[in-house]
Amino acid sequence: MGLSDYVLLGVPILVFSLAHLFGGAAEPTTALWFTAIIALLLPASVFFGERRNEVGLAWPERPASVLFLLVILVAIWTLVAPARGASTPWAAINGPGAITWDKSSTTIEIVKLVGLASLFCLGCFEGVRRRRVTAALHIILIIGAAWAAFGAVVMIGGFADGLTGLHFNFGGRLSGGFLSANSAATVYGVLLVLCVAMLARAVRNRRLGRSPQRALALAAAIGGVLLFTTCLLSTASRMGVTATAIAVAAFLIWESLSRKEMPSRRLILLTLAGAAVAVLVIGGGDTLWTRFESVDSDSATRSVIFSVHWNAFLQSPLFGHGLGSFSAINAQQMTPENFGSLRTIGATHNVYIQWLEEAGVLGALPMFALIALVIGTAIRRSALQDTGATLQRGLIAANLVLLIHGTTDYAIQVPSIAAFWAYLLGLQFAYGKARTGKSSA
Structure with missing residues (x-):
């Protein structure tokens, strides 16, 4: 791999990593600029990387493309289809209105989905060559x-207050x-899983022979x-730690x-020692333990939010209320x-309920099926890998952090985190489709 290959790999990773520092590009205008940038990364990679001969190899299979197209078509339908139900804001307006409650927000979400699809395809481009996947994971971790x-x-240095516009400390949580420590926990968790996969790979390579x-x-x-574990615990995110x-x-x-293979005695001892250290570290995390003590009250609040928005989904189960x-919806x-549970939230804190509520069954199920197809394909291909399977398993396992944490929080809906995940999904989906290039396990 040449310098240009590393640059092409590093640019998209640097883009969404920098976006992490600025609230995850969550503000609508920033989100649109961010989407425009990540959407241009795919054609730029094809043009400047001279990978036109890999377009057919890297392009997602028809089932994945069809499922994504269904999601987009349902979202567009909610913009143009007339709706006058008593449960819609268009009931008192003389005109056809629309299924969606917020046309501008739905349009923005459609644009964002197209940008994520472009980044997913870029991940597929890099994923077809194992050496590029290994290099991409190295860059991601660096x-x-x-x-x-x-x-x-x-x-730790107390500099957070001096950095205007940046958020690093919320109530003693990293x-x-x-804009949320829980969102940070999701990214730290994914990075930790990927780093553990790199560690397993390094241990195995070390057994093959010693070298500097x-x-x-x-x-x-x-x-x-050690770094990602420390940062994860510093977020004091209960579900983030659990999901990871x-x-x-x-x-x-x-x-x-x-x-x-049977694990060696040394590996067993190191695992037990690591678990003991983790327990001691967690035991010293007063903020994390304090938050565990308040889990009952927080669960009660989440329960109210979930119940209210599940009922909102049932009011329009087919097409939802619009992305x-x-x-x-929350205000209505x-x-x-x-009121006490709903007044300050900006999301349902459960991505599955929110997708059903906004996209309905006809929009949410294709999206859920698409993610299941991508991960299922990656699992199937991992069993066929003769080399590099450890990194593929690490990529697949990292999905669990996002999928599990998504049941109680909204990190997946933060643009930079969604972009990060879309790229990782592309890497694992296309991993090893081209049987050229060597890489170690």
């Missing part, structure tokens, strides 16, 4: 480590530039695991079963009884 270290230094390069790779992986622990455990179990219409659903 830039991710720089982002994590910067956020940790800013928070937020990494996001392999020793450096092992030391870097260990340092990354499940994802790491799933990866380690899968890796062990796939290798069909991006959450704020309008407020009552004196639930």
